[in-house]
Every structure is written in structure tokens, then in C-alpha cells.
Amino acid sequence: MAIATTSPVTGEVLRKFDELTPEELEDKLARAAAAAASYRLTSVEQRAGWLRHAAERLEQEAQSVSRMITTEMGKTLRAAEQEVAKCVHGLRFYADQGPAFLRDVNGDAGRVGAKQTFVTYQPIGVVLAVMPWNLPLWQVMRFAAPALTAGNVGLLKHASNVPQCALYLEELFRGAGFPDDVFQTLLISSRRVEQVLRDPRVAAATLTGSEPAGRSVGAIAGDVTKKVVLELGGSDPFIVMPSANLERATDNAVKARCLNNGQSCINGKRFFVHQDIGDAFLEMFVAKMGALVVGDPTAEGTDVGPLATESGRRDVESYVEDAVGKGATVLVGGERPDGPGWYYPPTVVTGVTPAMRMYHEEVFGPVAQVWTVSSLEAALREANGHPYGLGSNLWSEDEAERELFVRDVQSGMAFINGNTTSYPEIPFGGIKGSGYGRELSDLGMREFMNAKTVWIGADG
Numbered sequence: 001m002a003i004a005t006t007s008p009v010t011g012e013v014l015r016k017f018d019e020l021t022p023e024e025l026e027d028k029l030a031r032a033a034a035a036a037a038s039y040r041l042t043s044v045e046q047r048a049g050w051l052r053h054a055a056e057r058l059e060q061e062a063q064s065v066s067r068m069i070t071t072e073m074g075k076t077l078r079a080a081e082q083e084v085a086k087c088v089h090g091l092r093f094y095a096d097q098g099p100a101f102l103r104d105v106n107g108d109a110g111r112v113g114a115k116q117t118f119v120t121y122q123p124i125g126v127v128l129a130v131m132p133w134n135l136p137l138w139q140v141m142r143f144a145a146p147a148l149t150a151g152n153v154g155l156l157k158h159a160s161n162v163p164q165c166a167l168y169l170e171e172l173f174r175g176a177g178f179p180d181d182v183f184q185t186l187l188i189s190s191r192r193v194e195q196v197l198r199d200p201r202v203a204a205a206t207l208t209g210s211e212p213a214g215r216s217v218g219a220i221a222g223d224v225t226k227k228v229v230l231e232l233g234g235s236d237p238f239i240v241m242p243s244a245n246l247e248r249a250t251d252n253a254v255k256a257r258c259l260n261n262g263q264s265c266i267n268g269k270r271f272f273v274h275q276d277i278g279d280a281f282l283e284m285f286v287a288k289m290g291a292l293v294v295g296d297p298t299a300e301g302t303d304v305g306p307l308a309t310e311s312g313r314r315d316v317e318s319y320v321e322d323a324v325g326k327g328a329t330v331l332v333g334g335e336r337p338d339g340p341g342w343y344y345p346p347t348v349v350t351g352v353t354p355a356m357r358m359y360h361e362e363v364f365g366p367v368a369q370v371w372t373v374s375s376l377e378a379a380l381r382e383a384n385g386h387p388y389g390l391g392s393n394l395w396s397e398d399e400a401e402r403e404l405f406v407r408d409v410q411s412g413m414a415f416i417n418g419n420t421t422s423y424p425e426i427p428f429g430g431i432k433g434s435g436y437g438r439e440l441s442d443l444g445m446r447e448f449m450n451a452k453t454v455w456i457g458a459d460g
Contacts, residue, residue, distance in 0.1 A: 001160040001161065001189070001190075002016065002160065003016070003017040003018075003019055003160045003163050003187050003189070004016045004017060004160070004161070004163065005071065005072050005161070005162075005163060005164055006161060006309075007071065007341075008073065008074030008297075008305070008306040008307065008308050008309070008341060008342050009074065009296065009297065009305075009306055009340070009341045010340050010341060011310065011340055011341065011342070014071070015163075015164070017163045017187055018187070019187055019188055019189060020186060020187050020188050025186065025188060025192070025195075025196075028155070028181075028184050028186060029126075029155075029196070029199055029201055029202070030201075031180075031181040031184070032126045032153050032155055032181055032184060032201065032202075033125075033126060033201040034181065035153050035179060035180065035181035035182050036123075036125045036126050036152070036153040038179070039123075039151060039153055039179055039182050040122070040123045040125075040151045040152075042151065042179075044098055044099045044102050044149065044151070045099060047098070047148060047149050047151065047178075048094075048095040048096070048098055048099060048149065049095075049177070050148075050173075050176050050177045050178045051091045051092070051094055051095035051098075051145065051148065051149060051176070052091070052092065052095045053176035053177050054091050054172055054173060054175075054176035054178075055088045055091035055092045055095070057172060057175060057176055058084060058087060058088050058091070058172060059088050062081065062084045062085070062088075063081075065080075065084050065137070065168065066080035066081045066083075066084050067080070067298070068164050068165060068168065069083060069084070069136055069137065069162075069165060070297050070298060070305070071164075072133070072136065072161065072162045072163075072164055072165055073133050073134065073136060073161065073162055073308040074261060074297055074305045074306040074307065074308050074342070075260055075261055075263075075297060075305055076261075076297045076298075076302050076303070076304070076305050077297060077298045078300075079259075079260060083135060083137055083138050084137060086138050086141075087137050087138055087141040089424065090138070090141050090142060090145050090424040090440075091141065091145050093145070093424040093425065094145040094146055094149045094424065094445070095149070097442075098146075098149035098150075098445070101121075101149075101442040101445050101446070102121050102149075102150065102445075104118045104119065104120045104121075104454075105118060105119045106118045107119065109456075112455065113457075114455050114456055114457055114458075115456050115457060115458045115459070116454075116455075116456040117453070117454060117455045117456065118454050119451050119452065119453055119454070120451075120452050120454055121150070121446060121449045121450070121451055121452075122151070122449060122450045122452055123150050123151030123152045123448070123449060123450075124152060124203040124204055124227070124448055124449060124450055125152060125153065125201075125202075125203035125204075126152070126153045126154075126155060126201055126202045126203055127143075127147055127152050127153070127154055127155070127202070127203060127204045127205065127206065127448050128155045128157065128193075128196055128197055128202050128204070128205040128206075129143045129144070129147075129154055129155065129156050129157065129205070129206050129207075130157045130193055130205065130206070130207040130208070130209065130213070130217060131143070131156060131157070131158050131159065131207075131208055131209075132159050132208050132209050133158075133159035133161050133162045133308055133309075134260055134263045134264060134265075134308065135260065135264070136158065136159070136162040136165035136166075137165060137169065138422075139208050140156060140158070140166075140169055141169075142422065142424070142428070142439050142440050142444070143206050143439065143444075144156075144169070144173070144183060145424070146439075146440070146444050146445035146448075147445075147448055148173070148178065148182065148183065149445060150445050150446075150448060150449050152203075152448055152449075153181070153182050153183070154182070154183045154184070155184055155186055155196065155202070156169060156170070156183070156184070156185045156186065157186045157188060157190075157193055157196070158185065160189065160190075161308065161309060163187060166185045166187070167185055167187075169183070169185065170183055170184055170185040190213075193217065194216075194220050197217065197220050197221060197224070197226065198220065198223075198224055202226070203226065203227070203448075204221075204226050204227040204228060204448055205217060205221055205226065205227075205228045205229075206228065206229040206230075206231075206437075206439075206447075206448075207228065207229070207230050207231070207232075208231040208232075208265075209232065210232065210233060211232045211233050211387075211433050213232075214230040214232040214435055217230070218230055227447070227448065228437070229429075229435075229436070229437030229438070229439065229447050229448075230435030230436055230437060231265065231390075231428070231429055231430065231434070231435050231437075231439060232265075232388075232390075232430070232433060232434050232435040233265060233362040233388050233390070233433065233434060234265040234266055234267070234269070234362060234388050234390030234391060234430065234434050235269045235270055235361070235362045235363075235386055235388045236256075236266060236267065236268050236269055236270070236388075236390055236391040236392055236393065236411070236420060237268070237270050237271075237272055237379070237382070237383035237386075237392050237393065237409070237411075238253060238256055238268035238269075238270065238271045238272070238392075238393045238395075239272045239273075239376065239379045239380075239383065239392075239393065239394045239395065239396075239405070240253075240271070240272070240273045240274065240277065240281055240395045240396075241274050241376060241394070241395065241396040241398065241401055242274050242276045242277050243396050243397040243398045243401075244277075244395035244396055244397065244417075245395075245397075246277060246280060246281060246284060247284070248395075248417075249281070249395040250281060250284040250285045250288055251288070252395075252418070252419050253268060253271060253285055253368070254285065254288045254289055254292070254346075255419060256268030256393065256419045256420070257269065257271075257289070257346070257366055257367075257368045258289075258292060258303065258304055258346055258366045259419075261297075261304050261305050261306065261307060261308075261365070261366060262304070262307075262316075262344075262346075262364070262365040262366030262367065263307065263308060263312070263364050263365065265362075265390055265434075266390060266391040266413075266420040266421065266422070268368075268393055268419065268420070269362065269363060269367075269368065269369065270369050270371070270382075270383070270386070271285075271368055271369065271370040271371070272371050272372075272373050272378075272379035272382055272383060273370065273371070273372055273373070274372070274373060274374075274375070274376075274379075275372045275373065275374055278372035281370075282331070282348075282350075282370060285348065285368070285370070286331045286332050286348050289332050289333065289346040289347070289348055289366075289368070290332040290333070290346070292304050292346050294337070294343055294345055294346070295343075304345075304346060304366060305343075306341045306342040306343045306344075307342045307343070307344055307365055308342070309342065310342050312342065312364060312365065313336065313342040313343075313344050313365070315363075315364065315365075316344050316363060316364065316365035316367060317336065317344070318357075319357055319358040319361070319363045319367065320334055320347060320349065320358075320367060322356055322357050322358070323349055323352055323356040323357070323358050324349075326353065326355050326356050327351055327353065328349050328350065328351045328352050328353075328356060329349065329350050329351045330347060330348070330349055331348040331349070331350060332345075332346065332347060332348050333345035333346050333347030333348065333366075333367075334347045334349075344365050344366065344367075345366070346366045346368075347366060347367040347368065348367075348368050348370060349367060349368065349369050349370070350369075350370050350371070352369045352371070360386070360387065362388065376394075376396075376401050376404060376405065377404075380404075380405070380408050380409060383409060383410070384408075384409065384410040387432060387433040388430070388432060388433045388434045389410045389411045389412060389430050389431040389432035389433070389434050390411060390412055390413065390420075390429075390430035390434035390435075391411055391412070391413040391414075391415065391420030391430070392405075392409045392411040392413065392414050392415065392420070393415050393416075393418075393419060393420060394409075394414070394415075394416045394417075395416075395417055396416070396417070397417075402416050410431065410432065411430065411431065411434075412428075412429045412430035412431050412434065412438075413428065413429075413430070422439075422440060423440065424440050424441070425440075425441060426440065426441050427439070427440055427441045427443045427444065428440045428441075428444070
């Protein structure tokens with residue numbers, strides 16, 4: 001894919017960027033390694049100050065940055081503004097909490113025959129971040145804020161369709177006062193990721209993206225014995241039980257499926273509704289999905305903008321066509337509108353079976369699959385039968401059902417009576433085909449740190 005800004009609204013190429021030459025890439029790697037050697041010696045208090053400056057600048061530039069996000073990947077302007085605000089919050093969270101996360105942790109010296117023993121957390125060096133286009137600032141920020149707080153250096157290989165966002169992030173950190181080369185953007189194609197990851201100056205990597213991309217990066221990292229965090233696909237279950245408030249549950253079901261124009265790994269994608277309320281849920285859900293306004297993402301009344309890429313829309317169409325051809329029923333949506341742009345309407349599909357691709361794979365667009373189930377146990381069997389295990393949702397007022405859900409759902413995150421989302425305050429990540437490792441909170445910071453054990457013997 002060419003490195004370019006292409007409007008999802010019109011399909012027009014707005015701006016092209018040159019890929020780094022081999023010499024330019026080598027220069028950036030050398031500068032990152034040199035920066036890591038000195039940046040690790042800065043104090044966490046100094047780093048926190050730079051983070052606060054970055055937050056202030058991003059807040060001041062929120063309007064122009066939001067428009068840049070919308071221009072490059074098509075989410076509504078309102079959603080872009082929310083993404084920017086989330087990044088500001090994340091920067092301030094790590095500025096405030098980072099020093100506490102990095103404190104040494106004392107052990108029981110007497111039990112190990114020492115005068116003193118403790119664990120000290122130290123940066124590991126240069127970390128490569130391979131990031132997707134769907135949340136072009138926040139996906140990067142949830143790596144960059146904790147990594148820079150920890151004293152690591154970042155190299156960003158962003159998706160090729162959001163180069164302006166990628167370059168802005170480098171500029172943001174440099175302008176906030178971080179030393180030169182502590183955070184650099186690499187305008188390179190995906191085929192050159194292996195070269196960078198294998199470079200001995202790069203200590204680790206984090207990737208958010210597709211399962212095939214994760215397998216590739218994970219295999220390379222394993223071959224060269226480097227730490228990697230993978231946040232891959234998701235086809236999250238959204239379970240609704242009879243005790244749930246149906247108005248609230250259907251409102252949130254629509255938000256869960258159409259967040260970010262339906263292009264989020266933690267979107268609710270598979271909806272399991274108890275048979276006692278199945279008809280009522282479907283009637284409300286279909287009506288609300290059908291009422292969403294699809295159109296210009298910069299217009300105030302738009303609910304759903306275009307998909308980010310032409311190939312992405314083709315993929316969504318192919319999933320729906322495959323399901324319909326094998327007997328599924330489309331209750332609303334299901335056909336692309338006429339005109340320019342990569343639009344696809346909010347769609348609800350029933351009658352999905354294992355013979356259909358969407359049953360097993362992730363549909364990255366505003367397409368909901370709905371089943372009725374006889375019990376929570378039946379819903380969990382269906383939910384857990386999927387290869388992914390990122391987030392999950394239960395809508396229930398029954399305490400026993402909540403306990404069963406938390407105990408038995410196979411996912412990295414379990415949300416009850418609220419949509420799955422990411423907060424800097426709590427860990428984010430999945431299991432099974434959704435990857436491994438955690439982002440955010442103190443766990444996300446420590447993924448790329450050396451937890452060094454220190455043992456000091458008695459004097460003399």
C-alpha cells in the first residue's frame with residue numbers, strides 16, 4: 001500500500017509521502033539507539049513534565065488534529081474529538097501516576113538471607129510500535145505514554161493510510177520538550193518491519209492489528225528472543241438477559257456495533273439475546289440501527305461515516321454476501337449506497353451458521369450478528385467457541401449471572417452493563433487469537449521494563 005492520505009469520503013488521493021530510503025532508516029535507528037542511552041538516565045519527574053506539556057499542546061490543537069483524523073480515516077468529527085480528549089487524559093494519567101508505578105518494590109530480605117532486597121523497574125531501550133489506522137492517535141498513545149514515562153524510546157511504524165497522524169505524533173513529543181529522537185516515526189512499508197525488529201538496537205515490539213500480522217511479528221520476535229505485546233482481532237460477544245433494561249441495552253448495542261464506523265477491535269459484534277426477550281430486542285435494535293444517519297463525517301448530524309479503505313468495504317460486503325448466499329437473513333442494511341466514498345450502512349444479520357465466514361472471523365464494519373439463546377450457559381458456549389477472546393459484555397441485573405459470566409467467559413476483559421472500552425487506569429488486552437500481553441495501567445508500563453531483582457548481603 002502506498003503511503004498516502006486518501007479521502008474515505010471521495011476516494012481522492014489528497015497527499016502522498018515518500019518511503020524512507022535504506023540510508024534514512026539506518027540513520028533513524030542509529031539516532032534512536034543513541035537517544036535510548038541518554039534518555040534512560042533522565043528522571044521520571046522530568047519525563048512527567050514533558051508528558052504534561054504534550055497534553056497541553058494536544059488540547060490546544062484539538063480542533064485541527066480532530067479534522068486531520070477524520071480526513072485520513074473517516075470517523076465522525078465528534079468521534080475524532082473524543083479520541084483526542086482521550087489521548088490528553090492518557091498523557092496526564094501517566095504524568096501523574098508514572099512516578100508511583102516506577103517505585104522500587106521491597107522484598108522480605110530476612111527470608112532470603114539479605115540485608116536488603118528489592119525489585120527495581122528499568123527501561124529496556126528502543127521499542128518498535130506497529131500501529132493500525134482505526135484509532136490513529138489513541139492506539140499509539142496507549143503505547144507511547146507509558147513507554148516514554150518508563151524511559152524507553154519509541155519507533156512508530158504506523159498504518160500507511162494515516163501518515164499525517166504519524167508525523168504529527170513525532171512532532172507533538174518533540175515540541176513538548178522530549179529530547180530529539182526519543183520518539184520517531186518511520187514511514188516504511190509493512191515488508192520492512194522484519195528488518196527493523198531484527199535489528200539488535202531494537203529491544204522489543206508492540207503490535208495492534210490483524211491476527212496474521214500478529215503471528216508474523218510474534219514469530220520474528222521469538223526467533224530473535226525479543227519481547228512483544230500483541231493486541232489482535234476481536235469478535236466480542238454482547239449477551240443480553242431478561243433482567244436487563246432493554247432500552248439501555250439496545251442503545252448500547254447500537255453504540256457497541258457502530259463505534260468508529262464499526263471499525264474497532266472491541267466493538268460488540270456477536271449479539272446473544274435470551275429467547276424470552278429476543279423478539280423485543282430485535283425490534284428495538286433493528287429500528288435503532290436503521291435510524292442512524294450515514295454520511296459526511298464532518299457534518300454535525302452524521303452518526304456513521306465511511307469505512308476507512310476501499311478494500312475494507314469490499315471485505316465487509318463479501319462477509320454479508322457469503323452469509324446471505326448460505327441462508328442468513330438481513331433485517332436492515334446490507335447494501336452499499338450509491339455515490340462516491342466507502343460507505344456501508346449499519347446492518348443486522350440473523351440466521352448465521354458455522355458454514356458462513358462471519359461466524360468464525362471478524363467483520364470490521366457496522367454489521368451485527370444476532371442469535372437467540374435459551375440460557376446464559378448457552379450464550380457462553382457460543383461466545384467461547386470463537387477463536388478470539390478480547391472483550392465481552394453482559395447485560396443483566398442478576399448477581400448469579402454476573403458471577404457466572406466473569407468466571408466463565410473466555411476473554412481478556414469482561415464488562416457488565418457497560419460497553420467494552422479502554423481506560424488508562426485499567427489493563428487492556430486479550431487471550432486466544434486476540435493476542436497476549438497488556439496495555440495501559442501499571443501492567444502496560446511494565447511490559448517493556450526490566451524487573452531487576454536486587455539482593456544486598458550483610459556488611460562485612
